[in-house]
Amino acid sequence: MGADLIEVDTGRLVARDPLYVPEILADLRRFKPDVALATPNAGYGVLCADAEGRNLFRDHLEIPTLMIWDHGALQFSRLLLTPLPETPEGSSEGSIARMRDALDHPLFIHYSPDRGHTAVMRELGILIRQPVHQFVQPAFPVYTRPVTALSASAAPKIAFAGNVYLESAQRMKFRENPVLAAIESGMLAAKTARPQASLWELLMEEIGRLEDSVRRELRLFPDASFFWRFTTDEIIFAGTTHVRLNMLTSIRRRVDFFGNFVEPNSSAVLRDRYGLRMGPVLDFGSGSGLPWLYRNAEIVVDAVHPCYISGTSPKINSCFAAGGLMLFDWREEYRQALGDIAERVMYRDPDHLNARIDQYLGDPRLRREVAREMQDRVLGEFTFAHLTRRMLVSEPAWRGTRTAGA
Numbered sequence: 001m002g003a004d005l006i007e008v009d010t011g012r013l014v015a016r017d018p019l020y021v022p023e024i025l026a027d028l029r030r031f032k033p034d035v036a037l038a039t040p041n042a043g044y045g046v047l048c049a050d051a052e053g054r055n056l057f058r059d060h061l062e063i064p065t066l067m068i069w070d071h072g073a074l075q076f077s078r079l080l081l082t083p084l085p086e087t088p089e090g091s092s093e094g095s096i097a098r099m100r101d102a103l104d105h106p107l108f109i110h111y112s113p114d115r116g117h118t119a120v121m122r123e124l125g126i127l128i129r130q131p132v133h134q135f136v137q138p139a140f141p142v143y144t145r146p147v148t149a150l151s152a153s154a155a156p157k158i159a160f161a162g163n164v165y166l167e168s169a170q171r172m173k174f175r176e177n178p179v180l181a182a183i184e185s186g187m188l189a190a191k192t193a194r195p196q197a198s199l200w201e202l203l204m205e206e207i208g209r210l211e212d213s214v215r216r217e218l219r220l221f222p223d224a225s226f227f228w229r230f231t232t233d234e235i236i237f238a239g240t241t242h243v244r245l246n247m248l249t250s251i252r253r254r255v256d257f258f259g260n261f262v263e264p265n266s267s268a269v270l271r272d273r274y275g276l277r278m279g280p281v282l283d284f285g286s287g288s289g290l291p292w293l294y295r296n297a298e299i300v301v302d303a304v305h306p307c308y309i310s311g312t313s314p315k316i317n318s319c320f321a322a323g324g325l326m327l328f329d330w331r332e333e334y335r336q337a338l339g340d341i342a343e344r345v346m347y348r349d350p351d352h353l354n355a356r357i358d359q360y361l362g363d364p365r366l367r368r369e370v371a372r373e374m375q376d377r378v379l380g381e382f383t384f385a386h387l388t389r390r391m392l393v394s395e396p397a398w399r400g401t402r403t404a405g406a
Contacts, residue, residue: 003392006031008056010047021050025060035064035398037388040140040314042067042110046079046102058107064398066391067103067110068135071307072117073126074200074235076103077228084229086173091219091226099126106130109398111391113137115333116198116309124222133397136337137314138384139321142284143291155296156256158357161282162302162315163259164244166266168237174230179218183207184234188242195349196330198309199239203231232307239306247303247329249274250350253357255301258282258293294324298367299360301353302328320345320378325371327356338377344370 006027012020036057038045045065048056057065069075077095078084080102085091103110103126110132112118118134121127174180186206191199207220219226248255258279260267267278283289294300305313310333319326327347335342347353360367391397 004031006033008048010044013049013056014047016051018051021056025056028056028061033061033063035066035392036061037066037391038068040068041070041075043070043075043079045108046076058105062107064107064109064401066398067108068387069110069112069114069117071305072112072114072309073099073120073124074117074228074232074307076126078232081225081228084232085226086229088217088219088224088226091224093223093225095225095228096125096223100128104128104130106401109133109391109401111135111387112311114308114311116200116311120200120309131397133395135387135390136334136382137312137317138382138387139317139378140314140384143294143318143321144379144383144385145291155293155298156277156279157298157361158251158253158255159258159279159293159297159300160244160248160255160302161258161290161293161300162244162305163262164241164266164270165237165263166241166269167263168233169241172233172237174234177218179210179214180230183210184238187234188238191239191243192246199235199243199306200231200309203234203239235306243303243306245274247301247350247353248276250353251301251357252354253361256297258290290318291322294319294322294326297324298364299357300324300326301357302326304328304331317378317382320371320374321383323371323375325360325367325374327353327360337382341370341373341377345374 008024008028009020036045036048038048045057045067046055050056050060054060057063076099080099081095106129108130110127110130111134112132113135115134118132121132174184183203183206187199187202190202190205191197194202207215210218210220215221220230221227248257255276256279257270257276259281260270260278261281264281270276271278282293300319302315304316310331312328312331312334316326316328316334325345327345330346330348334346347356360370
C-alpha cells in the first residue's frame, strides 16, 4: 500500500518504562503519523497510554486509531477496569461510564468481528455515538505464506490446537458461594443442551433468573466491576474448558492435542482422564509450527473460543489459509459471509461433528476439494492484508476524524 510505518513497543508501555513515553512521543511527532493501527487487536491500542492513562494517539497526538476488536466487552473490561475484584465485597460501580469514556471517542474507529458483542456494547451504553464496522476475523500473515516442507507422515489424522483451563477453573473462588456456583452449573448444563447458544447468552439467562435483591447483593449487574470479573472468568476458564473438553471427548476417534501452553502441568490429566494424546507446543510464527500442523493434519477440530458471541476467531481462517480443513461449531455470521461452502466446515452438535469427521476421512478427495476451495476463498478475500487495505484505502473511515487542534 506504500505506507510508511513506525512501531510502538507496547511491552515497554505496559511495564511503565519512565523513559519510553517521552522517547516514543518525540519519535512519533517527528514521524507525523496520519493514523494508528492497533494490531493484532484493539487491546494494544488501549495499552498505548502514559502513566496517567492518557492515550498516546487519541490524547497526545490527536490522530485516529483503527480498533480491531477481539471479543468486545469481555476484553475491554479486563483492560479498562483493572484490577477486577475477586469478590462482590470488593466491587465498585461506574464500570459502564469508565468503558464508555475510554472507547466512545471519535478518534477511535471501531471494527467488530462479532455482531453479538456489537449489540452488547450498544445495549449496555458502552458505545453510544461512534459507529462500528463489521468484519470477519482474517487469516494472519504467517498462515498465508508457503508452509515449510516437513514430513507429512508425522502429522495426525485429527488434531486440536489450543488451550483449556482446568487449573484456573478449579481455583475460581466463585464456587465457594452456592449462588454463584449454581449459576455456573446452570450455564454449563444449558450449553450442553443448547450447543449453538453462546455462553454469554446462557450466563445472562442464569443471572436473570435471580431475584433483583440477590443480583444487587452479589453485584451481578453490568455497572458493577465484580460483574465483569465473574462473567469473564466464568466464560474464559470454566466455559472454554467445558466446551472444548466436551467437544474433544465426544469424538469417536483418537484426537491429538497440541498446545496447552497456558497450563502445561495439566497435560497429564488431559491424557489420563480425558484420553487425549498430547503433542508439543507449536510455534505460532513459524511455517514449521502451527501452519505445518494445519496444512498436514487430515482434519483440525475446534470449538471457537467461547468469549466470542456470534463471530469467529482468527484461528479459523488462518487454518484455511494454510491449506487445512477445520471443523468448528456453527456460526451464522460465518455462513452469511462465505455462503454455502461454510456449511461444509461447521457442525451443530457432537453427532454432526462425528458425521463430518467420518465423511471426510472416508472421502479424501472430497476433503482435499473442500480444503482447496476454503483456502481459495480465504486467500482471495479474508486475509489481514484485505482487512488493512479496506480500513486504510478502500473504506477509510478514519479520514476526516482528526481533531481541529491536532
